[in-house]
Structures are given as structure tokens and as C-alpha cells.
Amino acid sequence: MPPPAASARYPSPSQPSGKSEVTDLKSQLRQLAGSRAPGVDDSKRDLFKKVISYMTIGIDVSSVFGEMVMCSATSDIVLKKMCYLYVGNYAKGNPDLSLLTINFLQRDCKDEDPMIRGLALRSLCSLRVPNLVEYLLGPLGSGLKDNNSYVRTIAVTGVLKLYHISASTCIDAEFPATLKSLMLHDSDAQVVANCLAALQEIWSLEASHSEEACREKESLLSKPLIYYFLNRIKEFNEWAQCLILELAVKYVPSDSNDIFDIMNLLEDRLQHANGAVVLATVKVFLQLTLSMTDVHQQVYERIKSPLLTLVSSGSPEQSYAILSHLHLLVVRAPFIFASDYKHFYCQYNEPSYVKKLKLEMLTAIANESNTYEIVTELCEYAANVDIEIARESIRAVGKIALQQYDVNAIVDRLLQFLEMEKDYVTAETLVLVKDLLRKHPQWSHDCISVVGGISSKNIQEPKAKAALIWMLGEYAQDMSDAPYILENLIENWEEEHSAEVRLHLLTAAMKCFFKRAPETQKALGIALAAGIADFHQDVHDRALFYYRVLQYDVHVAERVVSPPQQAVSAFADTQSSEIKDRIFDEFNSLSVIYQKPSYMFTDKEHRGPFEFSDELGNIPITPEASSEIVPAQQYEANDKDLLLSTDEKDDNKGLSSNNGSAYTAPYESSNISSQMQELAISGPAASATTTQSSFDFDDLLGLGLSTASVPTPSPPLLKLNPRASLDPRAFQQKWRQLPISSTQEYSVNPQGIAALTVPQSLIKHMQSHSIHCIASGGQSPNFKFFFFAQKEAEPSDYLTECIINSSSAKAQIKVKADEQSTSQAFATVFETALSKFGMP
Amino acid sequence: MNRLFVCFHGNGRRKQASNQGEGITRQSCDSIRREMLQCIFLLSDSGEVMLEKQLTGHRVDRSICAWFWDQPDSFKSLPVIASPTHYLFQIVRDGITFLACTQVEMPPLMAIEFLCRVADVLSDYLGGLNEDLVKDNFIIVYELLDEMIDNGFPLTTEPNILREMIAPPNLVSKMLSVVTGNASNVSDTLPSGAGSCVPWRPTDPKYSSNEVYVDLVEEMDAIVNRDGELVKCEVYGEVQMSSQLTGFPDLTLSFANPSVLEDMRFHPCVRFRPWESHQVLSFVPPDGQFKLMSYRVKKLKNTPLYVKPQITSDSGTCRVSVLVGIRSDPGKTIESITLSFQLPHCVSSADLSSNHGTVTILSNKICTWTIGRIPSDKTPCLSGTLALETGLERLHVYPTFKVGFKIMGIALSGLRIEKLDLKTIPPRLYKGFRAQTRAGEFDVRL
Numbered sequence A: 001m002p003p004p005a006a007s008a009r010y011p012s013p014s015q016p017s018g019k020s021e022v023t024d025l026k027s028q029l030r031q032l033a034g035s036r037a038p039g040v041d042d043s044k045r046d047l048f049k050k051v052i053s054y055m056t057i058g059i060d061v062s063s064v065f066g067e068m069v070m071c072s073a074t075s076d077i078v079l080k081k082m083c084y085l086y087v088g089n090y091a092k093g094n095p096d097l098s099l100l101t102i103n104f105l106q107r108d109c110k111d112e113d114p115m116i117r118g119l120a121l122r123s124l125c126s127l128r129v130p131n132l133v134e135y136l137l138g139p140l141g142s143g144l145k146d147n148n149s150y151v152r153t154i155a156v157t158g159v160l161k162l163y164h165i166s167a168s169t170c171i172d173a174e175f176p177a178t179l180k181s182l183m184l185h186d187s188d189a190q191v192v193a194n195c196l197a198a199l200q201e202i203w204s205l206e207a208s209h210s211e212e213a214c215r216e217k218e219s220l221l222s223k224p225l226i227y228y229f230l231n232r233i234k235e236f237n238e239w240a241q242c243l244i245l246e247l248a249v250k251y252v253p254s255d256s257n258d259i260f261d262i263m264n265l266l267e268d269r270l271q272h273a274n275g276a277v278v279l280a281t282v283k284v285f286l287q288l289t290l291s292m293t294d295v296h297q298q299v300y301e302r303i304k305s306p307l308l309t310l311v312s313s314g315s316p317e318q319s320y321a322i323l324s325h326l327h328l329l330v331v332r333a334p335f336i337f338a339s340d341y342k343h344f345y346c347q348y349n350e351p352s353y354v355k356k357l358k359l360e361m362l363t364a365i366a367n368e369s370n371t372y373e374i375v376t377e378l379c380e381y382a383a384n385v386d387i388e389i390a391r392e393s394i395r396a397v398g399k400i401a402l403q404q405y406d407v408n409a410i411v412d413r414l415l416q417f418l419e420m421e422k423d424y425v426t427a428e429t430l431v432l433v434k435d436l437l438r439k440h441p442q443w444s445h446d447c448i449s450v451v452g453g454i455s456s457k458n459i460q461e462p463k464a465k466a467a468l469i470w471m472l473g474e475y476a477q478d479m480s481d482a483p484y485i486l487e488n489l490i491e492n493w494e495e496e497h498s499a500e501v502r503l504h505l506l507t508a509a510m511k512c513f514f515k516r517a518p519e520t521q522k523a524l525g526i527a528l529a530a531g532i533a534d535f536h537q538d539v540h541d542r543a544l545f546y547y548r549v550l551q552y553d554v555h556v557a558e559r560v561v562s563p564p565q566q567a568v569s570a571f572a573d574t575q576s577s578e579i580k581d582r583i584f585d586e587f588n589s590l591s592v593i594y595q596k597p598s599y600m601f602t603d604k605e606h607r608g609p610f611e612f613s614d615e616l617g618n619i620p621i622t623p624e625a626s627s628e629i630v631p632a633q634q635y636e637a638n639d640k641d642l643l644l645s646t647d648e649k650d651d652n653k654g655l656s657s658n659n660g661s662a663y664t665a666p667y668e669s670s671n672i673s674s675q676m677q678e679l680a681i682s683g684p685a686a687s688a689t690t691t692q693s694s695f696d697f698d699d700l701l702g703l704g705l706s707t708a709s710v711p712t713p714s715p716p717l718l719k720l721n722p723r724a725s726l727d728p729r730a731f732q733q734k735w736r737q738l739p740i741s742s743t744q745e746y747s748v749n750p751q752g753i754a755a756l757t758v759p760q761s762l763i764k765h766m767q768s769h770s771i772h773c774i775a776s777g778g779q780s781p782n783f784k785f786f787f788f789a790q791k792e793a794e795p796s797d798y799l800t801e802c803i804i805n806s807s808s809a810k811a812q813i814k815v816k817a818d819e820q821s822t823s824q825a826f827a828t829v830f831e832t833a834l835s836k837f838g839m840p
Numbered sequence B: 001m002n003r004l005f006v007c008f009h010g011n012g013r014r015k016q017a018s019n020q021g022e023g024i025t026r027q028s029c030d031s032i033r034r035e036m037l038q039c040i041f042l043l044s045d046s047g048e049v050m051l052e053k054q055l056t057g058h059r060v061d062r063s064i065c066a067w068f069w070d071q072p073d074s075f076k077s078l079p080v081i082a083s084p085t086h087y088l089f090q091i092v093r094d095g096i097t098f099l100a101c102t103q104v105e106m107p108p109l110m111a112i113e114f115l116c117r118v119a120d121v122l123s124d125y126l127g128g129l130n131e132d133l134v135k136d137n138f139i140i141v142y143e144l145l146d147e148m149i150d151n152g153f154p155l156t157t158e159p160n161i162l163r164e165m166i167a168p169p170n171l172v173s174k175m176l177s178v179v180t181g182n183a184s185n186v187s188d189t190l191p192s193g194a195g196s197c198v199p200w201r202p203t204d205p206k207y208s209s210n211e212v213y214v215d216l217v218e219e220m221d222a223i224v225n226r227d228g229e230l231v232k233c234e235v236y237g238e239v240q241m242s243s244q245l246t247g248f249p250d251l252t253l254s255f256a257n258p259s260v261l262e263d264m265r266f267h268p269c270v271r272f273r274p275w276e277s278h279q280v281l282s283f284v285p286p287d288g289q290f291k292l293m294s295y296r297v298k299k300l301k302n303t304p305l306y307v308k309p310q311i312t313s314d315s316g317t318c319r320v321s322v323l324v325g326i327r328s329d330p331g332k333t334i335e336s337i338t339l340s341f342q343l344p345h346c347v348s349s350a351d352l353s354s355n356h357g358t359v360t361i362l363s364n365k366i367c368t369w370t371i372g373r374i375p376s377d378k379t380p381c382l383s384g385t386l387a388l389e390t391g392l393e394r395l396h397v398y399p400t401f402k403v404g405f406k407i408m409g410i411a412l413s414g415l416r417i418e419k420l421d422l423k424t425i426p427p428r429l430y431k432g433f434r435a436q437t438r439a440g441e442f443d444v445r446l
Helices: A019-034 A040-057 A062-071 A076-091 A095-108 A115-125 A134-145 A149-165 A168-170 A175-185 A189-206 A211-220 A223-231 A238-250 A255-269 A275-287 A293-313 A316-332 A334-344 A352-364 A373-382 A386-405 A407-418 A421-437 A443-450 A463-472 A482-491 A499-516 A517-532 A537-550 A554-561 A575-586 A590-594 A610-618 A621-626 A630-645 A647-654 A667-690 A697-704 A726-735 A749-754 A760-766 A822-835 B009-020 B022-024 B063-069 B108-126 B131-136 B138-148 B158-167 B169-178 B272-278
Strands: A740-745 A773-778 A782-790 A795-804 A810-817 B006-008 B041-042 B049-054 B078-080 B088-091 B095-102 B208-223 B230-244 B251-255 B262-266 B280-283 B288-297 B306-316 B317-326 B334-342 B347-354 B358-361 B366-372 B381-388 B400-408 B417-422 B429-445
Touching: A019 A040, A019 A062, A040 A062, A040 A076, A040 B049, A062 A076, A062 A749, A076 A095, A076 A115, A076 A407, A076 A443, A076 A795, A076 B138, A095 A115, A095 A134, A115 A134, A115 A149, A115 B009, A134 A149, A134 A168, A134 A175, A149 A168, A149 A189, A168 A175, A168 A189, A175 A189, A175 A211, A175 B006, A189 A238, A223 A238, A223 A255, A238 A275, A238 B108, A255 A275, A255 A293, A255 B262, A255 B272, A275 A293, A275 A316, A275 B108, A293 A316, A293 A334, A293 B262, A293 B288, A316 A334, A316 A575, A316 A590, A334 A352, A334 A726, A352 A373, A352 A386, A352 A517, A373 A407, A386 A421, A386 A610, A407 A421, A407 A443, A421 A463, A443 A463, A463 A482, A463 A499, A482 A499, A499 A537, A499 A554, A517 A537, A537 A554, A575 A590, A590 B078, A590 B108, A621 B417, A630 B366, A647 B429, A667 A795, A726 A795, A740 A822, A749 A760, A760 A773, A760 A782, A760 A822, A782 A822, A795 A822, A810 A822, B006 B063, B006 B334, B049 B131, B049 B138, B063 B088, B063 B095, B078 B158, B088 B108, B095 B108, B095 B208, B108 B131, B108 B138, B108 B158, B138 B158, B158 B288, B208 B417, B262 B272, B272 B280, B280 B288, B306 B334, B317 B334, B347 B358, B347 B366, B417 B429
Parallel strands: B208 B429
Antiparallel strands: A740 A810, A773 A782, A773 B006, A782 A795, A795 A810, B041 B049, B041 B095, B078 B088, B088 B095, B208 B230, B230 B288, B251 B280, B251 B417, B262 B288, B306 B317, B317 B381, B334 B366, B334 B400, B347 B381, B358 B366, B400 B429
């Protein structure tokens, strides 16, 4: 038979005009439908291809549904596949027509060719038309019994699809039981793997309302079953291996022999060519050994080289995923990777997302032995053609300088950057020099002499300008022309667009004034006048505040604005250790890539991660707000530590919010609140003497000092079971699974600290309050305890991690609870108990 | 670093003994596995959706591609992206973006690794990857995806198995001309799987002549820093094989000096124990071409070539001279030597020439010097001047020179194959061995 139209044989790839073309196709298909002439399949193929190509580019070809179905009565497998594809795409929209489809799909399910049987069954289950589920049962049932494993594999997945269309139909047909027996007895590994995947999902979803499903779900994690899978893991394909490894992660081993058995079984998986298998294995190893510190350490050593190999042998995308995970491990155990620093050297051609992670890695593993090489390497990147990487490298050098004790060589390097006369290099370096001076004021002499030589005209970036101005104010006595540079800058007040810079100008002018009053007086006057007239609220407020404090008493003003310098001992880490732990628990998941635990970005279905990051960036300044947002509380706690040691709050924020994650909220959004905090913090030093002043400090104080000073409303007292018990494994399991319900920091009274010389005494003390210790450790000054308690008359547990630092007399506690609602009450009980420690 | 060592107390264990029932009441809140990948898109280099494959009941609207394409480049290039509604995984191969979407937590590497496999398989099937190839063969692509992933979970990605289920495009047309309109041409060989525990090998291939080739393919990665110091020099190598052997061959490959190898990764066919105990690769090979193992040899002392760049700048012009020569003779000819570098943006014009080979400067300021082989009578030298933008006195941003070379017949790591044994020797067996080394990431910084 001749083809109906020449044009159909050679479909033009150009854009079809739409409707008329579709109508054309329709009539052509109709002509072919009944034909049995030789070569008709060829013509059909061309037409089908055309239909599907339209579908692919987004043209609606659902109107030829009927004709497609009619034409699909063929034995040509490629035609069948095209038809299945088409039907799968449009069946949902045409439930009436899909009844037609069912007919021929059901017939195909009985075809003698196993491939057609399989494909037809897959398409049948993929139709997902709810009112047609009854037609699925027969084909699925026989598919599960098919003698060809390809068909069985598809049937098993089909059961899962059926479950999602109609759970009750699936359960009533007792498919889960069939799957279970297939899982245990089928000879084909892929069938077994698909059974496992399907059963995991079905039973997890059923578990909420069925006792039996709950038991079945638990039984998947039973020892015989786990070993059944692990012993034959090599028979499975790589993806199924991932599935089994993920199951193994949830398994709670009975004893250490069990742990070693599993690790021995899985050790060669670490050398698998598929990175996903390697990473899943690594997760099993890490989770299994969490409680065995020294073995855990050995695990790090063991997994190190496979991971490093993966980084350097895969595509950049794979490297990125692996590096994100390595980053987590490196941060947890930098010393293990310290000698492998060369793995993280950046090659010129790597994409910048890989380079950025490598820079973070180099920063994390820098220690006494390798700092010199690492910094030398980083300095080469500063001259890199890629400006963003050059900047990141300089920041990395700065971070290393801040985390090291011996910064001698690094300071020289940093100062050399200033000689490169590249504006962005200078800008980044100035910010770093400022941070460095805040931590190591002893370097001021060397730094200031170099910084003094930089012309402020060459610096445009607000952050760098602010840093320079801060140094001018702070070291006004060492820089002979500081007042004049400031004066110059103040005279150009109107041209200064950044509020941050103007705020710093005000403060620097004040500081300079206290040190060199006669030279600065005029400039300060201009600055305050310009500031008070400033349209920016913060600038205006600060200028007015300075003005009034000066008016009240110059000495008080000096104590407020320019208190004696105190070196910052440690800058706030961007992530609390709690968050890091959570991410670690979620190893081999998206959390690692985002550097955030999943509860911060996945809980709400339609909520993008952007919204969450906004919450993170906004430091709540009222207690009500903070009580809702756990991560924000964490940040706030960190911020307070900082505030105690520095009066330059906003700089610090800039440093700490700059963790390289793509999802950090823009820094600007938190500016206002941090400014307020800064004011508030300047307050306490002065409040004693300025209470009568016209300026009401109390308001500011109340605003700035949030949770810590506001007493928590006392919740109803909680009764604890004095004879509670929990075995360590169950504790570990729970600790891994439960979210943190509360994190607190308390001061421990001096008597308590004294009594802590015998850590056992705390354990006894807490026990007398029905809070039991399950594990403890540490050496002075850091002690770590794990406690648990149980609600009276109810099997509801509270787990607590308590870290006490005896030198700072602080206790940090983290509470996890079965019942979130009473966790606050428990925290209160815990605090009360702890506060009585050491008391007679 | 403050490490807190935690030990379990004895009393905890006692409690466990007295209260066995405790563990059962624990709630487990392990996450529910849902379909993993929900949809795969193939985008052309202009952002056009070439192909869309929905994998689950949760349809992903293709508007997500438009959203993705509109993101700023620095964000869009990330392999894992969170869109307002989905997590996106992407890899880019030859201008084609493979984009996968999911709404649930899943191992990111699994998604990326899977996409890499899809790209490999497609390029294998289509004989390369580009927009036209994908568009012309989209039916094949659909067929492949259909077998590679079901309900969002990866299924079969082994090329040898796929090849049996879906004939590659040229074969399809060939077959069609022979058996027009006939029943499925592949169903007879549908991998039965049952009874076979070698998922990577077809059931019973038959060849009239049996051939097996082993290639050592190595890439040298090196960094020479500004002081001319070799800060990193290592070789990444692969043992690539091509096997056409009848039946169920059992092979053993041994090296003369396996101790140089580090960080090995093996094809699933390699048995782990013989390697552990004797450093011998024992395996039943897949049919056709495959990568048997990859390895790394670290801390090499020397690169075969040296590159000595020098730049001096003076009042707005820079004098450049780069010398390239043989540092340690590998014993075989070093071929295809190239040197390329990006001229800094502040260079307004460049006048570079060489005494050997050709120098080209592209409009994007990438300068490539093609040297070929090192002549015996002179040292290749690139020299000339760079004019800087007005106002600049000196050069502050320095280029990195990327070195390329190829050496046939030798593995620079020093790894040598000792022998390849077959347990049962088939008739007309031919074994072949080759080696080559080329430059991987060989950076010389200035």
C-alpha cells in the first residue's frame, strides 16, 4: 500500500501550525487503522513518530487518541511502545477513551512475547485512572506469577502503582502478601529488589492505621531479613544495592559482632564504580559505629580514600555531590583529612561550584602542619582570572588566619594582597584585616602601617570601606592622618550611598574624637549634623543617640562608644553543632548539599527553601518570635556570645552569614534588627549612670535582650518516673530519629562546678530528680552527659544531651522528646534540677 | 578540637537486661520512601524542551524548565537546585541539559549518577550527543528511559543489557529492511535473568573469533605553582577492556607491579577477594566495551614536560616568554603537545609568536599554542608582548597555562600488565594489550 501522503513520510522538523496538522494526522491514521497491507507498519511508525514529536514539543494531540488506539493493533514492538507512551500521556485526560485502551492493553498482557506482556502491564498500571482499577487486578495477578522475570519485575512495581491509585483495592487483593513471598523466594534479584521497594512504601503508609502493617514494616528491619539481603547484595544491580544499603542504615545491630559482620560484608562496596553505592555504604558504616568512638575513627580512615577517589574521577557534577558530603566529614574530623590537602587544590578548569567547596575544605583542614602549603596555594588563587574565586580564596586565607594561633606568616601574606592593587583584592583583604585585628590586636602595628597607606578613594565596596573606617576609628592614635581621612570622608557624606558606611563613619568619628579631640571636633560636628539629617532611620537614630550621650556626659559617651578593646576569642560559627549533627544523621541526602537539615527545607510541601532561609537570616528580637523558630534561636544564642565580646555587631554578622551557601538569606534583611541589638548592647555598660537621662534606655534594653533575660512562663509541673529505664540501643535509635525539641543554655552555679570535679556526683544528683544518666564522658573543662527520663505512668521518653563547660560555667542542653508538647515542661524540670546541683 | 569521648555505663546495660520489652514500644519515624525521580527533561542548549519523560503519577509541569532556564548563570550551573516546587538535579553533556525533578528527599548522588548513566547510554546509542541526534531519535530515547527507570527508581542501566532489549538506531533500520513488519526482533534474547547471577552479561553470546583487548588509559594531573614547584602530580588511570568472548569466560588479569595502585574502583564484575589477597583481577567480563577498573597513582615525582613561563611588565606592556621542553624522557615520543591559556581581561592586545608550532588567539582571549612534537634541534619558545589597558602599569592577574600532550605505548604511572589468563581457552582467541597516557588537568601557574 502506498503511503497516504508523501509529506507524512518525511515529517518536517519545523514548527507545525497546529490544528490543521493534527486533523491531517487524524485522517491519515484512520486510513491506516484497518489496513493489513505489507509495509503499513512503516507508515504507521512515521505517523506515530510525528504524533509523539508533537506531543513532546507541547502540542495537544489528544484528539487523535481514538485513532492511535485503533492503529495499535499490531505486532510491531516499536509501534506498541510509541502507542503506550502516547496513551500514558493522555489517558488521564480521557477516561472514556482509556477504556478502549484497557482492552488492547489487557490483550497484550497475554501476548506470547514477554517483552510485550511486560510493557503492556507497565502501561496499564501507569494509566492511573481511578475508576478503572478493577481491570488491573487480573493482569497484575498473573503478571506476578509470570514465568518471565522481566514481567514479574514490572508487575511488582505495578502493585505499588495500584496502591497509589487505590490503596484499598491493593490491600484487599492481598498483593502485599504476594510480594512478601516473592521477595523471600524469587530467584531474580531485580524482582526481589522491587518487592522490597514496594513493600517498604506500602507498609510505611499503612502502618499509621494497621497494626499488622506496622509489624510487617518492623520485620523488614529484622536481623534475618537484613542478612538475607546483605549476604546476596552482589547479585543485585547497583541501584537495588543502594536500596538495600538504605535499609541497612535503619537496622539496629544487636551487638558489636553484628556491627563488624555487616561492615565486613559490605567493605568491598566501598570500591564500587557507582558513587551512589559508595556513599550509601559510607552512610551504613558511619551510622553503625556512632557509639564506638575508636572504630568510628577507623571508619573515617577507611572511607577516606574511596571518597577522595570519587571526587577526582567523576564528572564535575558527581564531584560536587561527593565534595558536599566530604565537607561534612571534614568539618567533623579535620585531622583525618589534614594530610590529604592536595586533593582539594583547585584545577583551573573545574567549575566554580566545585572550586568553592574545595576552598571550604582547605579552610577546614588547615592545621599547624599544612597551613603554610595551603595558604601558599590559596594565595595563588588570589591572582586568579576568576574574580569570584579570587575573592573566596582571600576569604579562605582570612578564615584560616582566624582559626590558627600562629598567624605570623599569614599576616604577611594578607598584607601582600594589599600590594596587588586590585580593587576587589584590596576590598576583601581590608575586611579580613579588620576581623584579624579584632581577634589578634597584637598585630595592629604591622597592619596599620600598611593599611594607612591605602587611599580611601580607591575603595568603593561598602564592606571594605566600612572596614577601613572602623580601623581608622579604632586605631586613630596610631594613624597620624586618621582624623583628616575621616574628615575627608565626612565631607563627602552626601555621596556616600551605603548606610552601613555612614553608620561606621559616625562611630569612627566618635572614637577618633575621644582619642584626638581637637583634630576631630569639627569633623564630628559635621558628621552628627549630617547624620541627624540623614533620611536613613538607623543613621539618624545613631547620630541622635551619640549627640544626646555626648550632651549628657562626654565620659559616659566614651564608655559607651569606645570601651576598652577586648579581643574576640572566637567568631560565631555559622552552623551550630546541633545542626551539623542533624545533617550528619541525614548523610547521603539533599540536606548535605544544602548544608541544612531536612526539617528546615522539606516539611511543608509547597514551601520553597527560599522562605526558610529568610527566617534564618532574620534574627528575631522578640521572645514570641523566637520561640517558634528553633534554628533562629540557635543563631541568636551564637550572636549573644559575640555581643559579649565585641561592640561591632554588624561586621560580625557579615562574616558569619557569609558561609557560601546559596540559600542564605540576603544579609540586608537582618540589618535593622542587628543595628538595634547593637544599640541595645552598648546600653548595659552605661545604663547604671544614665537612667535619669532623657533617653529611655530601658525600652531599648527590653527590645534587645530577648530570650535569655525574659523568664519563661512556668508550664505545669511534669511528673517523672523515678524508676524509668531505657536500654542504650533504644536510646541511640531515638536520639537519631527524634527532632530536637528544645535547646537551652544555663549557667551552672559555682558550687555545681566545684562538685563537678567528680562527674559521677551530677549523675547521682540528677537521678534523685528522676533523670537518669545513660552515658557520660569528657574531661575538664568539657563534660558531656546523656540523660533520659520518662513520664510518670506513660511510656513517653525525654532524651537530653547536656554539655557542661566548667571553665565558662555554662551548660548546654538539647532535649528530644516523644511528646513535643511537654518537652518545654521537661526542660524546666531539668533546669530546676541542674540549678540545685552542688547545693547542700 | 575538643573531642568528647562518650562511654556507656554499666548500669545502662543492666537496665537493658531487666527490661527487655522496652525496645519494642519505640516509635520509628523513618522516612517513607516515595517515588524518587518524578520527571526527566532533556533541554537543548537554547533551553528548549526536547523531551519530557514523566515517571510517576505526580506530573511535573514543564513550566519548571522555563523557571530553571531563567535563573542567573551562577545559580543555574549548580548540579542540585531547589526550585519553589521541586528539587532539580542536572548534568550538562555536550550542550544538552539532563534535568530531573523530585519533591522528596533522596540521595543526590544517586540522581546525578543516574543522569550520568543516561547521558552515557544515549551517547553510546546515538553515536554522540547533540540536539539533532536526540530529536531524530527521540523514540529510542523514550524506549531507553522506559527500561532505565520505572516509577522513579533506576532499573537497568547496564549498556550491554539495554542493547539486547532495545536495538540501537542503525540496527533497527537494518533489521526492518530485512524483516519488515515482523514480530519483535529482540524478544528471543530478552534477558531472562533467572539463574544468572551475572547481571552485566548477556545469556550466551557466540562469536566465531574470540577477542579480548586490554587498554591502560592514563591521564596525568599536575599542578606547577608560581615558584616552579611541582605541588601535585598524579595519574588517574583506567583499565578499559573490549571483550568478545563466547560463552561464560572467566578471566584473570594480573599486574607486574600492583603495589603502585591506589584508590581503586572496580566494575561490579570484579571479585573482591582475589584482589584483596593476591592483587589479581578475577572476573567474568561483560560483553563488549567496558571499564574494568579505575585507579590513581599519587605522588609522582616528575612530569614528562617542563613549561617555563616568564612575564615581566613595565609601564603598560608585558614581555612574555614561555619555554617548553622534555624534563624526563618517557622513552616514547610525546605527541600533540599544546599549551593554552586565558589572557587576563586587562590585556588589550597581544602579539605572540613562536619558533615552533602555531599560535592562535581567539576572540575570547584564549591563546593556544600547538606545538606537536618537540623538535630535536631547538627548544620551542613562545614569546611576544601584551599591551595592557590604558592606565594599568603592571599585570596583576596571571594566566594559568594548561598543558596537553599524549604519549602512546606507555603508562606514565609505571603500571605494567603481566598477563591475562582465561580459565577455559576458546578457539581462535586473540589477546591484545595497549597503553597510553595523556595530559589530564596539567596546570602551570604563573
